[in-house]
Amino acid sequence: MIKPQLSEKVQELIRKARIVSFATWQNTHPAAAIQLFQAADDQGRYLTDEDCQQLQNLVPDTAELILVTEMLRDRVNDIVDEARAEVLKTFPHITQPSGGLYPPERAEACWRDFWHFLRCITYGIAGGHTDYTSAEGLHYMQLLYQELQVPLDAMVVGLAGIKTASLQRVEPQQQEMLAPYFDHLIKQLKQFQN
DSSP: OOOOOOOHHHHHHHHHOOOBOOGGGTTTSOHHHHHHHHHHHHTTOOOOHHHHHHHHHHSGGGHHHHHHHHHHHHTHHHHHHHHHHHHHHHSTTTTSTTSTTOSHHHHHHHHHHHHHHHHHHHHHHHHTOSOOBOHHHHHHHHHHHHHHTOOHHHHHHHHHHHHHHHHTTSOHHHHHHHHHHHHHHHHHHHHTTO
16 A cells, blocks of 8 residues: 655644753753653664663753663563554544544554654653653644644543553552653643644
8 A cells, every 4th residue: 555645844842842842941851861861862772771870970850761761662562552542532533534543654654743742741750850851843733734634632541541551550659759750742732632
């Protein structure tokens, strides 16, 4: 099957829709730590075990948060599967013809976004910053979602599902500490609907 070709406009929006920013982290993190985060984001990947070890050495008081980050990274597929199930339960016809995530390539792109949402959230957690997003990057992401007619209500449900699935995997006393990292991105995405 031939994949639909993305327009130049969409390709440009994808390049600009970088939702993470480490610009405000200079007061809490040495340049070497920020470079580790930036390299992971530039490559669109989760922090590696080596990254996490270096971050613990550079910023020792984030050790507990880094352990959570590693656990979420290691369970990302299960977390995304649970979020996907929540979307499909809430919107049972969304992947069928005339649904917002049809044809299957649209649904796959959505699930891939869930994977990336959790990746961005883990950067915030590992860095101890709930303000890990870029206003400019989010603006371009909103334009991208408008251009592609992404069903925002489903994306918000999916992001809430990522939060629920993630928090179920941590100790009860950690849930309250971690919830704001998820809530931050959920709030940003909800603003796309306004």
